[in-house]
Every structure is written in C-alpha cells, then in structure tokens.
Amino acid sequence: MSSSRLLSRFSAVLYAIWRHRSIALSILLLSLMVALFARSRSEFAHAADSAFSADWRWITFAIVCQVVALMLIAVNYRMILGRLGHTLSWNFMARAHLRRHVVATVLPFGTPCVLCALRA
Numbered sequence: 818m819s820s821s822r823l824l825s826r827f828s829a830v831l832y833a834i835w836r837h838r839s840i841a842l843s844i845l846l847l848s849l850m851v852a853l854f855a856r857s858r859s860e861f862a863h864a865a866d867s868a869f870s871a872d873w874r875w876i877t878f879a880i881v882c883q884v885v886a887l888m889l890i891a892v893n894y895r896m897i898l899g900r901l902g903h904t905l906s907w908n909f910m911a912r913a914h915l916r917r918h919v920v921a922t923v924l925p926f927g928t929p930c931v932l933c934a935l936r937a
Contacts, residue, residue, distance in 0.1 A: 890914050 834841050854861065868876075891911035898905055 887911055
C-alpha cells in the first residue's frame with residue numbers, strides 16, 4: 818500500500834473521529850475514569866471508610882460552611898455586577914462560580930479565561 822493511500826485512510830479515520838468527537842471524548846473520559854478507579858480502588862475504599870466512620874456532625878458542619886461560603890461569594894459577585902449595571906440572581910451567580918471553579922480545577926493549563934480565549 819502506498820504512503821499516500823495510507824495517509825488518506827488515516828485522514829479519513831481522523832475525520833470520522835472529529836465528526837463524532839462528542840462520542841469519542843465521552844468514551845475516552847469514561848475509560849480514563851475506569852482506569853483511575855481500577856488503579857486507585859484501595860485508596861477510594863480507604864477514603865470511603867474514613868468518611869463513613871467520621872462524626873456526622875462535623876461533616877454537616879463542613880457542608881454548611883461550604884454552602885455559606887458559596888452564598889457569600891455569589892452575593893459579592895452580585896454586588897459587583899450590580900454596580901456595573903447588571904441585575905443577576907444570587908442563584909445564577911452561585912452556579913456561575915461553581916462552573917468557574919470546576920473549569921479551573923479540571924483544566925490543567927489555566928482558568929475559564931483561557932478556555933474562552935481558546936473558543937474564539
């Protein structure tokens with residue numbers, strides 16, 4: 818088989834993957850999650866045992882502190898954007914902050930600003 822024919826087949830495969838990229842990325846992400854869980858099963862089991870044996874009052878207190886912190890951040894964003902003339906609910910701002918936090922945690926190379934720059 819000639820190299821140009823091999824290259825055209827390779828580009829056809831890449832085009833097919835690109836056309837169905839959401840399915841391909843979902844399968845890749847799921848396989849990476851399964852591999853991570855398979856490699857770290859004992860660590861997950863140890864963490865689950867620690868969480869189940871912890872005092873429920875401390876866990877409840879930690880969750881309440883996180884919710885209060887999230888509400889304060891959302892109210893702060895709302896006040897800042899209100900001074901700029903935007904009216905948004907604190908619920909919307911809390912969701913936006915959580916999205917920003919997830920993106921900043923998941924992306925290894927930056928923050929949501931980098932993601933927006935890459936989309937443009």
